[in-house]
Amino acid sequence: MLNCLLKQSSKLVVGRIHRSTTTTLFVFNRNLSKNNFHLFLNCRQILTNSRPTTLFQSSINNNQKFAIHTSSKIMNKNKATLIGVYENSNNKDTFVFTPSGKKINSSVNGLIEKQLNIEKGKVRILYDLSPEFPVVGIVGLGPETATFNELEELDEKLENIRSAIANGVRSLRDLGSIDEINVDGCLNPKAASEGANLGLYYFDELKSAALKKSKVELHLLADGISDENEWNAGVLLSNGQNLCRTLMENPANLMTPTKFAQIAVETFSKLNVTVHVRDKAWAESMKMGSFLSVAKGSDEPPVFLEVHYNNAPNTKPLVFVGKGITFDSGGISLKASSNMDRMRADMGGAANVLSTIYTLASKKSPVNIIGLMPLCENMPNGRANKPGDVVTAMNGKTIQINNTDAEGRLILADGLCYAHKFDPFLLMDIATLTGAIGVALGSSATGVFSTSNKYWTMLQKCGVETGDRMWRMPLFNHFTKQTTDSQLADLCNIGKYVGQGGSCIAAAFLREFVTCNSWIHFDIAGVMDNKDEVAYLSKGMSGRPLRTLVRFVEEIFENKAF
Numbered sequence: 001m002l003n004c005l006l007k008q009s010s011k012l013v014v015g016r017i018h019r020s021t022t023t024t025l026f027v028f029n030r031n032l033s034k035n036n037f038h039l040f041l042n043c044r045q046i047l048t049n050s051r052p053t054t055l056f057q058s059s060i061n062n063n064q065k066f067a068i069h070t071s072s073k074i075m076n077k078n079k080a081t082l083i084g085v086y087e088n089s090n091n092k093d094t095f096v097f098t099p100s101g102k103k104i105n106s107s108v109n110g111l112i113e114k115q116l117n118i119e120k121g122k123v124r125i126l127y128d129l130s131p132e133f134p135v136v137g138i139v140g141l142g143p144e145t146a147t148f149n150e151l152e153e154l155d156e157k158l159e160n161i162r163s164a165i166a167n168g169v170r171s172l173r174d175l176g177s178i179d180e181i182n183v184d185g186c187l188n189p190k191a192a193s194e195g196a197n198l199g200l201y202y203f204d205e206l207k208s209a210a211l212k213k214s215k216v217e218l219h220l221l222a223d224g225i226s227d228e229n230e231w232n233a234g235v236l237l238s239n240g241q242n243l244c245r246t247l248m249e250n251p252a253n254l255m256t257p258t259k260f261a262q263i264a265v266e267t268f269s270k271l272n273v274t275v276h277v278r279d280k281a282w283a284e285s286m287k288m289g290s291f292l293s294v295a296k297g298s299d300e301p302p303v304f305l306e307v308h309y310n311n312a313p314n315t316k317p318l319v320f321v322g323k324g325i326t327f328d329s330g331g332i333s334l335k336a337s338s339n340m341d342r343m344r345a346d347m348g349g350a351a352n353v354l355s356t357i358y359t360l361a362s363k364k365s366p367v368n369i370i371g372l373m374p375l376c377e378n379m380p381n382g383r384a385n386k387p388g389d390v391v392t393a394m395n396g397k398t399i400q401i402n403n404t405d406a407e408g409r410l411i412l413a414d415g416l417c418y419a420h421k422f423d424p425f426l427l428m429d430i431a432t433l434t435g436a437i438g439v440a441l442g443s444s445a446t447g448v449f450s451t452s453n454k455y456w457t458m459l460q461k462c463g464v465e466t467g468d469r470m471w472r473m474p475l476f477n478h479f480t481k482q483t484t485d486s487q488l489a490d491l492c493n494i495g496k497y498v499g500q501g502g503s504c505i506a507a508a509f510l511r512e513f514v515t516c517n518s519w520i521h522f523d524i525a526g527v528m529d530n531k532d533e534v535a536y537l538s539k540g541m542s543g544r545p546l547r548t549l550v551r552f553v554e555e556i557f558e559n560k561a562f
């Protein structure tokens, strides 16, 4: 009987029939008997009218009929192996196998090598190499000599592995018949794990079962070399980033401040993390007039979420504040309607804080961190802030609100004031704060403002390692002057010169609420979502720069850099 891999859509079954090294693709319709498939009449037409068109490789005669009986052996082809190959820098026409690939290639008598012709990031799938390897995906890892690129501020070898492995697991998943993939560690199991686990992520929680992507289990390909712990570290980091993506993707009607807090309570219930869900009355008692002024424009009650994870006794904490606007309409300074749905992710700062602490606690990292997440909607109801309104923040500073869409800094102001109560050695905040950072940096890097050269240097290195880069922006007095020059109050929430240095103005504004010696502000509006820029992240909310944040916090405590 011919060997055949079957992928079933609603009516059609697409089969690949293999004869030695050539593959022919046919379309079958289902016979009455479950294990029989008959060639669909007029295949050409069907293929043209259905999605697998691009897979079609050779035509067949109309009205040709034959049956294919699927044996149990064939139906068990649900396990795939994914290996990487490097380009040989000395000879472009040949390839360099990873240790795993080398072993598999020799176990199938060099069949892989004979059929190989692959470019960086591209995937090839080979079938029936042996009973042990019925489906093998091969991905191009690019040049074997790739390394740290100073100008790019990237370790290109690691980044190539992440991208190629992501592409490989997606291609195998999309066959529809695979439910388990053993992934080549490519001598960098953590990067391979990140590529695989981030690459497969797809937010389809709210879709019907038929529209969901099939679930695939991922394992490190046992090769006697790769360290399983490294792979598992990659899994935990990816899980953290994927949690962040899910929080950000969820629509605002389902991801309210209350719901976000519930998820925090559930997420941390099994971990060594303390959660305090503070309500509006608590925020009033703390005199958080700036945060509450934004919250009052919506019917959804605000929440101030406070999370403690201390696995480093006798240390001061690092306090991390995240902007949690669960929907940003702009308020009375209403945003344009086009793409306003993206503003469901305006809680990306809070999502990063929650997910960072989740990842650190899952890894049992020896760190001491407190997360603060002011959560509310920015909506234009009858009680909403009006342009020109003046509110008073927790530290007594008055703020003239000239644009109600610059609300992130209003809620962060009170978050930062409150953070000092814990006497942190380092205070950080993170927010999808300004469109201006996207204008400046696109989605290439997170914009970072730091009052500490020491921490900036450490942070930059972490970005190189994870591939999720940081770029330093200025905290000049030049900008401070433009936000402290307010007609009615101590500060204005937008700069004097509209459209000039918006990200820097926002950072200068926040700095007015910081007395801690070391402070870092992350503006993640530019890296909030992914189109196709980062190959190992699918289209949608990115969960960036979660892995860099986790690495950075760990690095500080590992080096006792307090």
Ligand SMILES: [Zn+2]
Residues within 6 Å of the ligand: 328, 330, 378, 404, 405, 406, 407, 408
């Ligand atoms: Zn806004």
